[in-house]
Amino acid sequence: MTPRLLFKRSGGYSVLEVMLVMGIVGILSVTGVSQFQSRNAGAVRALMDEVEGALGNAHRAAAATGRDTAMVTWGLWASTNPLALAHGDATIVDADIQKVANGTAPTATLTPAQVSTVAAPFRYLKADRVHLGARIVTASSTEWANAMKAMPSGSKNVDLTTVQPFATAGVMNGLVVDANLLFPEDNAAAHRVLISGSNKRFLSTFIIPMVATTDAGRAIPGGPMGMLVVMANGGTIFKFYNPGIRSGDGKWRRI
Numbered sequence: 001m002t003p004r005l006l007f008k009r010s011g012g013y014s015v016l017e018v019m020l021v022m023g024i025v026g027i028l029s030v031t032g033v034s035q036f037q038s039r040n041a042g043a044v045r046a047l048m049d050e051v052e053g054a055l056g057n058a059h060r061a062a063a064a065t066g067r068d069t070a071m072v073t074w075g076l077w078a079s080t081n082p083l084a085l086a087h088g089d090a091t092i093v094d095a096d097i098q099k100v101a102n103g104t105a106p107t108a109t110l111t112p113a114q115v116s117t118v119a120a121p122f123r124y125l126k127a128d129r130v131h132l133g134a135r136i137v138t139a140s141s142t143e144w145a146n147a148m149k150a151m152p153s154g155s156k157n158v159d160l161t162t163v164q165p166f167a168t169a170g171v172m173n174g175l176v177v178d179a180n181l182l183f184p185e186d187n188a189a190a191h192r193v194l195i196s197g198s199n200k201r202f203l204s205t206f207i208i209p210m211v212a213t214t215d216a217g218r219a220i221p222g223g224p225m226g227m228l229v230v231m232a233n234g235g236t237i238f239k240f241y242n243p244g245i246r247s248g249d250g251k252w253r254r255i
Contacts, residue, residue, distance in 0.1 A: 039133055040133050040134065040212035040213070040220060040223055040224055040244075041212065041224045041243055041244070041247070041248075042133070043129070043130050043131075043132070043133025043134035043212060043213075043224075044133075044134040044210055044211070044212050044224040044225065044226045044241070045224075045226070045241065045255075046130045046134070047130050047131070047134040047135075047136070047210055047226070048210060048226045048228060048239055048241065048255075050122060050130065051085075051122060051136070051208055051210075051228060052228060052237050052239060053121065053122075054085050054121035054122035055071070055085075055228075055230070055237050056237065057087070057119065057121040058071045058085075058087035058121070058195060059195055059200065059202070059235065061087055061117065061119070061195075062195040062196065062197045062200060063197075063200045065089075065117070065197055066197045066198065067089060067090070067197040068089075068090035068194055068195065068196055068197045068198075069087050069088070069089065069090055069117070069194070069195045069197065070087060070088060070089070070090040070092070070094070070097060070192050070193070070194055070195075071085060071086075071087045071182075071192070071193045071194075071195065072085070072086050072087065072088070072094045072097045072098060072101075072190045072191065072192050073085045073086075073182055073183050073184075073190070073191045073193075074098055074189065074190045074191065075124065076124075077124055077135050077136060077137075077217065078124070079126040082123055082124040082125070082126075083123070083124040083136065083183060084098075084101065084120055084122060084123045084124070085120065085121065085122040085123075085182075085183075086098065086100075086101035086118060086119060086120040086121075087117075087118070087119060087121070087195075088100065088101075088114070088117045088118035088119070089114050089117040089118075090194055091114065092106075092108075092110060092114055092117075092118070093107075093108065094190035094191075094192050095107060095190060096108055096110065097118055097190070098190050100115055100118040101118055101119070101120035102120075132213075132215050133212060133213060133215075134210055134211065134212050134213060134224075134226075135210065135211060135213050135217060136183050136208060136209070136210055137209050137210065137211055137219070138178050138181055138183075138184070138185045138209065139176050139177055139178050139181065139207065139209050140177075140178050140185075141185065141209075142219075143211055143213070143218070143219035144209055144211060144219070144225075146211075146218070146219035146220075146221055147211040147212070147219040147220065147221065147222070147223055147225050147244075148221075149221035149222065150221075150222075151221065151222045151245060151246065155222075155245045155250065156221075156222060156245055156250065157222060157225060157242055157244060157245050157250040158242065158250050158251050158252055160176055160225075160227060160240065160242070160252055161173075161176050163251075163252050171231075172229060172231075172238075175205060175207055175229060176207060176209075176227070180205055180206050180207045181206065181207060181208070181209075182206040182207065182208050182230075183208065193206060200235055201233050201234055201235050202230045202231075202232065202233075202234060202235065203232060203233065204230075204232050205229075205230065205231050205232040206229075206230050207227060207228065207229050207230075208227070208228040208229075209225075209226070209227050210225065210226040210227070210228075211223065211224075211225050211226075212224040212225070212244065220244070220246065221246075222244050222245045222246035222250070223244045223246055224241070224242060224243055224244040224248075225241075225242040225244065226239070226240065226241050226242070227239075227240045227241075228240075238254065239254065239255050240252050240253070240254050240255070241253060241254075241255045
C-alpha cells in the first residue's frame with residue numbers, strides 16, 4: 001500500500017497572496033470613494049434641479065393666473081419642522097399659506113379658489129436619497145465654510161465671490177450674503193417673496209446656497225457646491241455649480 005503523504009502548511013501567507021489581497025482592497029477602496037464622490041455630485045445637481053423646479057412651479061402659477069403669487073418658505077433642514085417652500089395667491093397671508101400647505105385649517109376664511117392656489121412643491125425629506133447627499137445652507141454657515149476648506153494638498157474650491165459675475169464690477173457682486181437668502185437661517189417664521197402676475201417677474205433678489213454632505217448632514221471639505229440666484233425684476237433662475245476640488249477642478253460654472 002502506498003503511504004499517504006500529509007502536507008502541513010506552515011503559518012502565514014506568501015508574498016504573492018499578500019500582494020493579491022492588497023490589490024483587491026485597493027480596488028474596492030478606490031471604487032467606494034469614486035461612487036461616494038459621484039453620489040454627492042449627483043445629489044447637489046439633483047437638489048438644484050428640485051429647487052429650480054419648485055421656483056418654476058410658482059412662477060408658472062403667477063403667469064397662468066395673471067395674479068401676484070407669494071412664495072413662502074419656513075422650517076429647517078431637520079425632520080422636525082422640515083424646510084419647505086409653498087406658493088399661493090398673494091392675497092393670502094404667509095401663515096395661512098403655510099397652514100393650507102400643511103393640511104391644517106387656515107386662520108382666515110379663505111375661498112375655495114384661494115385654497116386651490118396653494119401648493120408646496122418643495123419639502124425636506126429625511127429619508128430622501130438626494131437630501132441625504134446634499135443640503136441647502138446659508139452663506140455664512142459653518143457648512144458653507146467647511147465645503148471651502150482646503151484639502152491636505154492645500155488645494156480648495158474656488159471662492160464664488162472671486163469669479164464673475166460675482167466678483168467686483170460683476171452684475172451679481174455682493175449678492176452672496178445672508179440678507180439675500182430665500183431660506184433664512186432662522187426660518188421658523190414664514191418668509192415671503194412675491195412674483196408679479198402682470199409682468200411675470202420675481203420682485204426680490206434671492207440666493208440659495210447648497211453643499212454636498214455626508215449622511216450625517218455635514219458638509220464635505222472640497223466637495224461639490226451649488227448656488228441658485230434670482231435677480232429682482234427678472235424671470236430667470238441662474239444656476240451655478242462647482243464639482244469640488246476633491247474629485248474635480250474646484251471651479252464654478254453656470255449650468
